[in-house]
Amino acid sequence: FGLPFANSSINFSSENIYIFMFQGETGYHPIELDEFETGEGYWAAIFDQTILTSQSTAELDTNLIILNSGWNLINSSLPFDIDFSLLSVITSDDTLNFNEAVNEGYLSTPVSYYWDGNSYQMTDSLLTNKASWISANSNVTLLVPPEFYVLQTDESSTRSISRDENNWALSISIENEQSSDYLTSLGVANDAHLGFDVEYDMPTPPSPPSGSVLRGYFNHPDWNIITGSMFSTDYVSPIEEGSEHVWNLIID
Numbered sequence: 001f002g003l004p005f006a007n008s009s010i011n012f013s014s015e016n017i018y019i020f021m022f023q024g025e026t027g028y029h030p031i032e033l034d035e036f037e038t039g040e041g042y043w044a045a046i047f048d049q050t051i052l053t054s055q056s057t058a059e060l061d062t063n064l065i066i067l068n069s070g071w072n073l074i075n076s077s078l079p080f081d082i083d084f085s086l087l088s089v090i091t092s093d094d095t096l097n098f099n100e101a102v103n104e105g106y107l108s109t110p111v112s113y114y115w116d117g118n119s120y121q122m123t124d125s126l127l128t129n130k131a132s133w134i135s136a137n138s139n140v141t142l143l144v145p146p147e148f149y150v151l152q153t154d155e156s157s158t159r160s161i162s163r164d165e166n167n168w169a170l171s172i173s174i175e176n177e178q179s180s181d182y183l184t185s186l187g188v189a190n191d192a193h194l195g196f197d198v199e200y201d202m203p204t205p206p207s208p209p210s211g212s213v214l215r216g217y218f219n220h221p222d223w224n225i226i227t228g229s230m231f232s233t234d235y236v237s238p239i240e241e242g243s244e245h246v247w248n249l250i251i252d
Contacts, residue, residue, distance in 0.1 A: 002075020002131050005056035006038040006063055013051040019044055020209045024070040028209045039065035039144075041073035041131025043209050060146035067107075067136040070226050071206055074134060076126040076144045084110075084124045088143040101140070102198060108135035108227050109198065113205040119180040119214075120205055133205040135227045166190050166238040174216045174251055183232040184216035186247045192235040196223040200235035203227035216251045 003010070010033060020028045020043040021035075028043070036042070065074050076082045089101035101107045111122045112132040126132055126144065134142075163169075169187035174180060183202070192200050203225060204217045221229040230250075239245050 001044060001052075002041045002129055003036060003038075003054050003077055004079040004128050005054055005058065006061070006077045007058045008036065008054040008056040008077075010034075010036055011053040013053075014046070014048045016047045017044060017050055022071070022073040022206070024068050024072070027206075038077045039063055039074055041075045041133075043073075043131070045209070062146065063144040065142040065144060067134065067140050067142055069136055069138050071133055071135050073131050074126070074142070075131050076128065078126075078128060078144065078146055080128055080148055082126040082144055082147070084126075086145055086147050087126075088145075090141040090143065091138070095143075105137055105198075106140050108137055108225065109202055111202065113183075115208065119182055122183065122202070135203060137226055169235075172216060172249070174214055176214050178212060179214045181214050181216050181232075184249070185233045186218070186249075187233075187235045188238055189235050190238060192237050194236055196220070196225055197235060200233060201231050202233045204230040204232045214251070216249055218247060219250055 012033065019031050019033065021031050021040060022028055031042075060078065063077050067074070084098040087098045089096045089098060089106060091101070091106055096104065096106070098107070099110070102110045111124055112126070112134040113120045113122060114127055114130045114132050123132070165188075167189055169185055171182075172184040172186070173182055174184060183204070189200060204215060207213050207215070215230070217230040217232055218234040219229050220231055220234075223229070234247055236245055
């Protein structure tokens, strides 16, 4: 989860609760209830029905979130969703928009991940009250403006995607009684490659602190990506007639 305001005062209706934050090199750490920080995302272990109350008198302002290389668990600390198209990324050399930062290799994926209570979901927004996993290839700063994103319906159109032997996808649903994984997919795309493609090959986000989550992934240590060797999606270039490509899906 994440807080909807910067510099909030926090109150939980129950004391039987444990909060964890994530640090890339050392993983999860428990924190005290007075150690919340603007821009951070958290996991909570709750054993009783609990109400979280967050209050702040601060004016809405642009939040600066430091992204370390690797996985980061963050939150916008704003009371509304922020589309990635509104974000800026400050590097050591320049200030880029989000897509530019992905294309130039500062960010590892064009999406983030959030936990819906049963499984991870992908999104292209920072969702209010939810923690988001986002990965970076180097240390950068994310600028999150207090701006609504409103889709202009008169300018929007439904995009049709051509599916043929050179462009196809297979989505894989994995479920058990405790959790599920709907991120997994494989496929072929005209502009994909056998190696890592930032637009197609999505790294698998870290497990929750409990560790008991079902995951399907493709293992690619040879890609040498900072987020690790597990990928939820794996797309390759078109397979020539008479040839084959084998995907090795691991479920654990």
